[in-house]
Amino acid sequence: MKQRLLQLSALAKLSVLELYRRKDLVVVFLLAMVILLPLSFLSPFGVSGASRYVSELALLLIWLFSIMIGLGVSARLFPPEFESRTIYPLLAKPVGRGTVLLGKYLGALAASVSALVVFYLAYALLVGVRQGEWFAPILFQAVLLHVGFLMILTALTLLGSLVMTPSAALTLCALTVIGMLAFGQRLPSLADAQTGPGRWILCAMHWLAPHAEFFDLRQRVVHAWPCVEGSVCLAVLLYAVCYAGLCLALAGWAFRRKRL
Amino acid sequence: MALPFQHLLVAAGAFLAIAGGQLLPRLFPGRMPQVPGENVVAILLGDARQEFSNVLLEKADEYFHGGAQHVDCGHEWSGTPGDTQKCCSEDEHAHEHDHHADSGHAHADRSLDVWTRLNRRIHVQEHRHTEGEDARELLPWLWAACRMSPQNVQAYENSAYVLDRMLKRPHDALALLEEGVRLNPTSAALEFSVGELALHSLKDSARAEQAFAAARSKCRPAPGEAGENDRFLLGRILFYLGYLAHQRGDHDRAAGFWAEAEEKVPDQVSTRDLRNLLDRQQENERKKP
Numbered sequence: 335m336k337q338r339l340l341q342l343s344a345l346a347k348l349s350v351l352e353l354y355r356r357k358d359l360v361v362v363f364l365l366a367m368v369i370l371l372p373l374s375f376l377s378p379f380g381v382s383g384a385s386r387y388v389s390e391l392a393l394l395l396i397w398l399f400s401i402m403i404g405l406g407v408s409a410r411l412f413p414p415e416f417e418s419r420t421i422y423p424l425l426a427k428p429v430g431r432g433t434v435l436l437g438k439y440l441g442a443l444a445a446s447v448s449a450l451v452v453f454y455l456a457y458a459l460l461v462g463v464r465q466g467e468w469f470a471p472i473l474f475q476a477v478l479l480h481v482g483f484l485m486i487l488t489a490l491t492l493l494g495s496l497v498m499t500p501s502a503a504l505t506l507c508a509l510t511v512i513g514m515l516a517f518g519q520r521l522p523s524l525a526d527a528q529t530g531p532g533r534w535i536l537c538a539m540h541w542l543a544p545h546a547e548f549f550d551l552r553q554r555v556v557h558a559w560p561c562v563e564g565s566v567c568l569a570v571l572l573y574a575v576c577y578a579g580l581c582l583a584l585a586g587w588a589f590r591r592k593r594l
Numbered sequence: 595m596a597l598p599f600q601h602l603l604v605a606a607g608a609f610l611a612i613a614g615g616q617l618l619p620r621l622f623p624g625r626m627p628q629v630p631g632e633n634v635v636a637i638l639l640g641d642a643r644q645e646f647s648n649v650l651l652e653k654a655d656e657y658f659h660g661g662a663q664h665v666d667c668g669h670e671w672s673g674t675p676g677d678t679q680k681c682c683s684e685d686e687h688a689h690e691h692d693h694h695a696d697s698g699h700a701h702a703d704r705s706l707d708v709w710t711r712l713n714r715r716i717h718v719q720e721h722r723h724t725e726g727e728d729a730r731e732l733l734p735w736l737w738a739a740c741r742m743s744p745q746n747v748q749a750y751e752n753s754a755y756v757l758d759r760m761l762k763r764p765h766d767a768l769a770l771l772e773e774g775v776r777l778n779p780t781s782a783a784l785e786f787s788v789g790e791l792a793l794h795s796l797k798d799s800a801r802a803e804q805a806f807a808a809a810r811s812k813c814r815p816a817p818g819e820a821g822e823n824d825r826f827l828l829g830r831i832l833f834y835l836g837y838l839a840h841q842r843g844d845h846d847r848a849a850g851f852w853a854e855a856e857e858k859v860p861d862q863v864s865t866r867d868l869r870n871l872l873d874r875q876q877e878n879e880r881k882k883p
Contacts, residue, residue, distance in 0.1 A: 378737030379757060379766055387734040519713050545709055548716055557661035559718045566715045
């Protein structure tokens with residue numbers, strides 16, 4: 335067991351190091367600053383004191399960048415190993431395919447979450463300085479659910495990278511999560527408005543596609559609504575664990591059947 | 595050998611591009627697709643600016659309702675027809691509204707669709723209205739809506755409403771409306787808003803009358819259903835013109851505006867209000883010894 339944990343941590347550490355070696359985080363962080371800093375000094379019609387728009391834009395950027403980083407990290411877990419054939423020495427070691435898959439997944443998740451924590455710390459600093467409100471409870475809940483979202487995103491992209499080409503996996507996963515974030519809540523009403531196959535396709539999407547919008551608490555954070563009930567928060571996290579577990583199980587099956 | 599030739603080609607191409615860019619406006623003055631002095635947003639987006647501007651207005655509406663989208667609560671935060679007229683009319687009444695009885699909420703919570711039920715527990719379903727100093731949170735979106743499309747009259751009206759009524763900054767609102775009038779010289783609605791603001795907030799009857807008169811000259815309703823909104827606006831303009839004439843004792847002129855309103859918009863509430871105003875004045879005159 336201890337041996338397996340050591341193997342998992344070694345594999346996970348590699349993915350985290352990879353993210354920081356490629357300086358993705360620095361680039362998106364600087365980009366966010368370049369966008370947000372001039373905006374935070376805006377005083378429309380000569381009236382200053384508005385702050386929610388900065389929070390909204392900052393959270394939007396956090397979501398976008400976390401999706402970019404999550405997708406980028408998890409889509410590059412296996413394809414480069416297959417292309418450069420470094421997967422052979424890795425699998426020649428006394429480590430199972432399941433362990434390799436889980437270790438790489440945990441690494442991708444850890445890398446994405448570490449970037450997310452950096453983003454949210456910068457956000458908390460921005461809100462604290464502008465509004466004098468430091469680390470509101472809803473912010474902790476937003477981070478927690480955002481981690482749940484990343485669990486699904488990385489597992490889904492990992493699965494995609496094993497059954498499709500890397501670019502196809504990236505495109506399809508990005509479309510799925512962004513589409514669900516934007517339209518996930520409205521899928522039932524959109525399905526009701528359709529007739530024929532369109533209705534069935536939308537219904538299938540509603541039941542099967544990952545409900546990324548469950549994890550999006552931006553509205554509550556920006557407009558200072560109260561926290562989500564604990565039981566609902568737990569249910570959403572359970573959904574994330576189950577969905578990510580299903581994706582990993584399918585990824586494991588695909589990895590075991592893959593001809594190397 | 596090939597490299598210097600390529601450099602030469604690139605330099606020649608760059609020279610031609612720059613020379614062409616300088617020459618074209620001189621060769622075809624007044625026939626270029628862009629108007630000189632137009633900003634980058636106008637050049638890049640063209641008519642799509644109006645759509646972007648409307649999206650930004652929707653965002654401001656969302657902020658007014660505490661982040662809730664597409665709320666149809668009946669509490670408008672922009673200048674609503676009849677709302678601003680109430681101080682002059684008899685039909686003032688309180689408006690009751692139950693914010694927690696949003697349609698479909700209870701029904702959806704009873705449905706078997708677990709995902710929808712979960713969504714409704716995560717995303718706030720009820721709404722609240724932004725009041726007082728909090729209204730400044732709406733301004734960035736309204737400002738962006740005005741800047742995105744200076745032809746969006748609704749953006750100017752809503753921004754002026756927030757500045758004047760919610761933030762009590764009537765002079766800033768007037769300056770904004772005047773900018774709107776300058777950029778939209780044919781808009782009767784903006785002139786009307788200037789008049790309402792001058793009358794209700796600045797208590798400047800002369801400025802108000804001037805603006806209502808300008809609005810009257812610009813308001814030309816089209817026949818049929820297409821001119822419905824303009825006819826409604828004309829009715830309100832005539833009410834205010836009659837009211838202001840009545841206030842300064844020019845009863846004949848007030849009666850003239852009422853007659854015009856009777857002719858053009860006979861079924862409108864504002865026409866009835868103006869008639870009531872003039873009837874009361876006649877009764878008072880009869881009662882005098």
